[in-house]
Amino acid sequence: MKRISxxxxxxxxxxxxxAAYSADLRFGVKVExxxxxxxxxxxxxxxxxxxxxxxxxxxxxxxxxxxxxxAESWKAIDDLTWxxxxxxxxKFHDGTPFTADDVLFSxxxxxxxxxxxxxxxxxxxxxxxKVDDYTVLVKTSTPNxxxxxxxxxxxxxxKKHGDGASTADFNSGKATIGTGPYKxxxxxxxxxxxxxxxxxxxxxxxxxxxxxxxxxxxxxTRVAALKSGDVDIIDQVPTTDIPxxxxxxxxxxxxxxxxxxxxxxLDSRRDLSPYVWNNDGSPAWPNPLRDxxxxxxxxxxxxxxxxxxxxxxxxxxxxxxxxxxGFYGYNEDLLPEPxxxxxxxxxxxxAGYPDGFKVTLHSTTxxxxxxxxxxxxxxxxxxxxxxxxxxxLNPKQVFFSKITGAMNNSTxxxxxxxxxxxxxxxxxxxxxxxxxxxxxxxxxxxxMSNPRSDAAIEEAIVTIDRDKREQLFKDAIGIAVKDxxxxxxxxxxxxxxxxxxxxxxxRLDGFSMAIDVVATN
Amino acid sequence: xxVFIIRRLLQxxxxxxxxxxxxxxxxMVVGNPADILxxxxxxxxxxxxxxxxxxxNLPLYEQYFVFLKNALQGDLGTSFKYGVxxxxxxxxxxxATFELAVSAMTITIFVGIPLGMWAGLKPDSLSGKxxxxxxxxxxxxxxxxxxxxxxxLFAVELGWFPASGRGETVExxxxxxxxxxxxxxxxxxxxxxxxxxxxxALVIRLTRAGVRETMFVDFIKFARAKGLQVxxxxxxxxxxxxLIPVVTVLGLEFGGLIAFAxxxxxxxxxxxxxxxxxxxxxxxxxxxxxxxxxxxVSLFIVINLVVDIIYSVLDPRVRLQRVQN
Numbered sequence: 001m002k003r004i005s006x007x008x009x010x011x012x013x014x015x016x017x018x019a020a021y022s023a024d025l026r027f028g029v030k031v032e033x034x035x036x037x038x039x040x041x042x043x044x045x046x047x048x049x050x051x052x053x054x055x056x057x058x059x060x061x062x063x064x065x066x067x068x069x070x071a072e073s074w075k076a077i078d079d080l081t082w083x084x085x086x087x088x089x090x091k092f093h094d095g096t097p098f099t100a101d102d103v104l105f106s107x108x109x110x111x112x113x114x115x116x117x118x119x120x121x122x123x124x125x126x127x128x129x130k131v132d133d134y135t136v137l138v139k140t141s142t143p144n145x146x147x148x149x150x151x152x153x154x155x156x157x158x159k160k161h162g163d164g165a166s167t168a169d170f171n172s173g174k175a176t177i178g179t180g181p182y183k184x185x186x187x188x189x190x191x192x193x194x195x196x197x198x199x200x201x202x203x204x205x206x207x208x209x210x211x212x213x214x215x216x217x218x219x220x221t222r223v224a225a226l227k228s229g230d231v232d233i234i235d236q237v238p239t240t241d242i243p244x245x246x247x248x249x250x251x252x253x254x255x256x257x258x259x260x261x262x263x264x265x266l267d268s269r270r271d272l273s274p275y276v277w278n279n280d281g282s283p284a285w286p287n288p289l290r291d292x293x294x295x296x297x298x299x300x301x302x303x304x305x306x307x308x309x310x311x312x313x314x315x316x317x318x319x320x321x322x323x324x325x326g327f328y329g330y331n332e333d334l335l336p337e338p339x340x341x342x343x344x345x346x347x348x349x350x351a352g353y354p355d356g357f358k359v360t361l362h363s364t365t366x367x368x369x370x371x372x373x374x375x376x377x378x379x380x381x382x383x384x385x386x387x388x389x390x391x392x393l394n395p396k397q398v399f400f401s402k403i404t405g406a407m408n409n410s411t412x413x414x415x416x417x418x419x420x421x422x423x424x425x426x427x428x429x430x431x432x433x434x435x436x437x438x439x440x441x442x443x444x445x446x447x448m449s450n451p452r453s454d455a456a457i458e459e460a461i462v463t464i465d466r467d468k469r470e471q472l473f474k475d476a477i478g479i480a481v482k483d484x485x486x487x488x489x490x491x492x493x494x495x496x497x498x499x500x501x502x503x504x505x506x507r508l509d510g511f512s513m514a515i516d517v518v519a520t521n
Numbered sequence: 522x523x524v525f526i527i528r529r530l531l532q533x534x535x536x537x538x539x540x541x542x543x544x545x546x547x548x549m550v551v552g553n554p555a556d557i558l559x560x561x562x563x564x565x566x567x568x569x570x571x572x573x574x575x576x577x578n579l580p581l582y583e584q585y586f587v588f589l590k591n592a593l594q595g596d597l598g599t600s601f602k603y604g605v606x607x608x609x610x611x612x613x614x615x616x617a618t619f620e621l622a623v624s625a626m627t628i629t630i631f632v633g634i635p636l637g638m639w640a641g642l643k644p645d646s647l648s649g650k651x652x653x654x655x656x657x658x659x660x661x662x663x664x665x666x667x668x669x670x671x672x673x674l675f676a677v678e679l680g681w682f683p684a685s686g687r688g689e690t691v692e693x694x695x696x697x698x699x700x701x702x703x704x705x706x707x708x709x710x711x712x713x714x715x716x717x718x719x720x721x722a723l724v725i726r727l728t729r730a731g732v733r734e735t736m737f738v739d740f741i742k743f744a745r746a747k748g749l750q751v752x753x754x755x756x757x758x759x760x761x762x763x764l765i766p767v768v769t770v771l772g773l774e775f776g777g778l779i780a781f782a783x784x785x786x787x788x789x790x791x792x793x794x795x796x797x798x799x800x801x802x803x804x805x806x807x808x809x810x811x812x813x814x815x816x817x818v819s820l821f822i823v824i825n826l827v828v829d830i831i832y833s834v835l836d837p838r839v840r841l842q843r844v845q846n
Contacts, residue, residue: 028685034602041604042560114574115604116558121567167604188697189603189613190792191687216685216790217800220669225684225790228676397552397805405556419560 023209025502028222028231029512032215036187037170038155038178039110041117042419048511049213052195053093054155054178057084057103058148062507062516063326064259064421066148069203070098070156070179079143079464084151086134090202092158093177099133105159113167122150122420145464149422181206181515190215195514211514226251226497233498235512239315239370245497252520255315255495256506260417261322262368263430264302264361264378264487266295267410267447275360275410279388288357289410295484297347298411301385302378303339308490311373315495319488321477322418322426324508329423329473334481337488344385356386362403362412367396369492375413378489407445413489419509423473424461431480432457448485453477526826533822540818541592544811545585553577554805558601575601588811597815598808602801607808611794611816616696617687618793621785622778624700624713625720626771633721634767637728642755644733652725659722668715668788675711682711685790712789716782720774727770731763738762764835772828776821 031045038050051059057071068074074084090098107128110119125144129137138147158177165175176184181203182195193213197206214231216222219238226234227250237245237253245251266289267273273287288294304318317324320334348356359382363375372393379389394403403409418426428434433449453476460472480486496504496512505516548554559571572578576587588598600607636656640649676684688708690697699705735741736759744754783795794813801809 035604037604042563116555116571116575116601117560118563118567118571120570121560121563124566168609171605188792189610190796191617214686214790217796218787218790221672221685221788221790224669224672224677225686228672228680228684230676230684230686395551397557397803401552401556405553 023207024212025208025210025233025514025517026212026214026231027512027514027517028214028216028225028234030215030217030219030222030234030236032190032213032217033193035167035171036173036176036184036193037113037167038157039106039113039119040115040167040170042119042121042153043117044419044510045512046117048513049193050155051180051511051513051515052182052211053176053180053184054157055090055180056152056155057086058152060152060421060509062256062505064508066152066421070103071151074148074151076147076464077137080140082138082147083131084136084138086136087202088134090179091200092160092179093183093198094158094161096158096160098156098158098179100130100136101133102156102159103136104128104130105162106154106156109157109162110154115167119154122153126150143462143464145462145466145469146420146422146424149420153420182211185210206515207518208514223497226499229499232502233496233504233517235494235496235510236369237495237497239311239313239495242313242315242495250500252498252500252503253495254498254504254506255493256508257317257324258417258492258494258510259324259327259419259508260415260492260510261319261324262374262413262415262489262491263319263322264298264489265404265409265412265414265447266298266485266487267407268295268485269433269447269449273410274408275362277358279355279357281358284357287410288351288353291351292484293347293351294353295487297344297351297385298382298387299337299484299487300340300347301344301381301387302337302487302489303381304336304489305339307374307377311370311377312490312493315493316490317493319490321481321488322416322430322486323423323477324491327418327423327508328421329470329477331474331478331481333474333478341381341385348386353386356388358388358390359411360390360392360409362392362394362399362409364396364399364413365393367399368415371413374489378413407447421509423477424457427457427473427476428461430486431476448480448483450479450483450485453479453483453485529822529826533819536822537815537818540814541588541811542585544814545588545807546581548805548807548810549581552805554601554807557805588808597812600801600806600809602804602806602809607812610809611797611813614792614794614797616698617791618779618782618786618795620698620700620709621712621716621782621791621793622775624709625717625778625782626775628713628717629720629724629771632717633724634728636721637725638732638755638760640725641729641732641736644729653729656722656725659718659725662718664715664719665784665788667718668712668785671711671715672788682707687792712785712791715789716778716785720771720778723770723774724767727767728763731766732759735759735762761835765832768831768835769828772824772831776817776824779817779820 033045033049034041034043035046038054055070057069058066059069061067070087070090071084072087074082076082086100092098111123125140127139131137161175161177169175171187173184173186181198181201183198185194185196187193195211197209216225222234223241225231245253268289271286272283273289276284276287276289278284308316308318318336320336321331323330361375361379364371375391379391382389404412416426416430430446431453433446433454456472456476460469463469463472481488494506494510498504501520502517503520505518507516555572555575555577559568563571576584591598597608600610603610636652640652643649672684675682686708687699689702689704690699691701700709741754741758744758782793783799786793786796798813
């Protein structure tokens with residue numbers, strides 16, 4: 001697999017390789033977990049932190065592939081029933097043995113706990129059943145091809161301690177008793193979160209004796225904290241600092257492509273779109289974006305490598321679709337879109353817009369890394385080929401509810417991560433016209449509508465066969481991208497910086513976990 | 522005095538109610554919290570359930586009445602983001618902020634007033650001019666920049682102080698303090714200094730202006746003619762007279778230090794409540810924003826009350842007026 005995984009090791013790191021490392025790890029993170037309760041939040045930071053004290057039935061490795069954790073093996077008995085064989089001899093931190101009862105209890109708690117960021121999305125329509133202490137059946141009312149991915153989502157807590165425990169009980173540590181490689185010590189919100197190694201862990205032993213998470217939101221401070229030795233490793237290294245940190249012999253960078261695609265959303269559904277005008281300022285009728293050639297022209301006008309090099313200082317990769325390379329459902333036939341401004345002008349002329357038209361490009365400000373610069377770059381590139389583009393930026397709170405949520409835009413720079421590790425939710429939300437009968441549909445409307453990609457998605461989400469389903473995903477995204485329904489632009493590269501002697505195993509999902517910090521000497 | 526205090530407290534209740542109205546409806550003008558809080562994979566029934574849990578399915582005015590009803594029972598709501606009581610989230614961070622604000626205030630008083638008096642007594646000396654020049658810098662340099670420079674110089678280059686965080690703390694009566702440990706104290710130095718910079722400059726200028734003015738007033742001339750020691754004239758007669766405006770400003774600014782030390786807290790990753798407000802607005806975590814501002818408004822009212830009481834201690838004329846009224 002050719003996923004970019006640049007590991008930049010300063011020369012001094014090699015010299016210092018012999019130095020002993022302390023077995024304490026201090027991790028400076030940009031985003032603090034909202035809670036230690038592993039069922040409270042599906043946020044990246046919450047799941048990452050949760051995996052220290054709690055194991056899952058199935059874990060996701062750094063490439064979001066599935067690996068057995070508390071479930072040793074699993075199989076579909078028929079279309080509606082899956083059997084999970086649990087690992088034997090596993091003990092919770094307090095010494096109680098782990099059994100099927102804990103699985104059923106966790107299943108129930110994760111489904112029913114009242115929270116805005118609920119795991120219910122993964123667990124609804126599933127029913128757990130105990131066969132014996134180490135066998136669990138999970139039943140659904142319709143065939144569910146996503147069973148493994150869904151069951152990988154939630155953490156297993158102890159029934160003994162978790163029964164009746166509130167989120168506050170987890171935050172205080174009273175109920176934070178799991179089977180994971182680290183034991184919870186204490187959490188002072190906004191200050192520090194401490195774990196210590198679980199010496200009786202069933203799996204590979206913890207690398208660190210003590211792990212301290214320190215939330216440092218401000219970018220320059222996080223970098224300074226690493227340089228001054230306050231912390232051993234930081235995440236979300238600001239792109240502007242990367243060139244200088246690369247040269248710094250006292251810093252090791254670990255980087256890898258993330259699972260968050262950024263794309264241009266185009267309104268090709270409506271005949272009259274609110275932010276497209278003729279050159280004289282009158283509303284454009286019919287909406288030029290409905291024309292395939294216009295959309296292709298807009299795509300060819302964007303200099304993607306330029307954005308990656310200039311805006312991100314190389315800390316991004318050109319996107320050809322919604323999934324990063326090597327991911328389940330990645331379509332190898334889709335190649336990077338060439339940057340051809342002349343071709344773009346020609347296409348516009350052919351489509352009947354030799355002098356272009358006017359359009360507004362919406363985006364967030366401060367919602368994502370470099371979002372403002374990216375939007376302004378794209379607007380300039382479009383203007384250069386004759387499509388006069390105005391930029392309107394909004395804070396993410398306004399953007400999601402008043403702009404994109406209300407379809408109050410014609411073009412926008414947007415993103416939708418493939419957080420679950422399986423692309424069906426993402427395709428439903430970004431590509432499918434929606435709503436799909438008998439299934440849930442996203443709250444925000446797509447700008448594109450293509451019956452062929454719709455059909456492929458509808459078939460994929462009920463296909464159990466993994467290879468057949470993957471082919472359908474490839475077809476769906478292939479059709480959407482070749483139709484220029486969406487214009488994929490780039491993927492963020494996630495970067496961690498550490499002191500010499502340790503490095504991070506970059507993760508597609510961007511989780512910052514002590515489990516993935518390894519000593520290099 | 523009692524009537525005065527009761528009247529002030531009644532006003533306070535009114536202010537708090539108006540404030541909750543403004544904030545409550547203001548947050549919804551910005552955007553719907555549901556769009557921010559609910560994860561992008563949570564669709565259909567999951568979404569509906571989450572909206573119901575947050576109480577956002579009710580009409581806005583009903584949401585407000587629910588909030589009022591709970592508030593009267595002492596429940597300011599559950600944080601959308603953290604899932605625990607909004608009040609707990611805020612109160613947890615109060616000691617850190619108070620500690621920072623009190624430290625900054627101490628620096629301001631013990632550095633600002635003496636320097637200001639010196640500059641006022643010797644306005645033409647070199648030292649006086651240097652102090653005044655320095656105070657202009659303290660005024661005009663943006664505190665996020667100064668904060669970063671402090672970190673770069675003292676943490677990264679010299680390594681004297683840590684770059685961020687609160688360090689080791691000691692629990693006294695259930696409240697955690699960091700100034701009681703060496704590690705905690707070293708964490709406190711840079712942020713407290715950074716926070717105090719602006720206010721120290723302000724106090725220097727106020728004190729200097731006061732001293733310059735008072736030195737030529739008749740009662741000072743009389744005191745000196747009477748043969749009182751210069752020290753006594755300055756530290757009793759002059760100081761007492763210039764303190765009224767200084768106390769007013771310090772009082773008002775102390776509230777500001779507590780409520781809005783956002784920049785310093787963010788730069789130094791100090792786990793205080795100023796940062797909490799910004800984060801909560803960012804997440805449209807309405808219960809926390811409302812509760813936070815309710816606490817801050819009450820705090821300001823109390824501080825103003827205290828300032829008024831200090832006035833009457835410092836200046837007999839204020840007491841006299843009240844009696845006459």
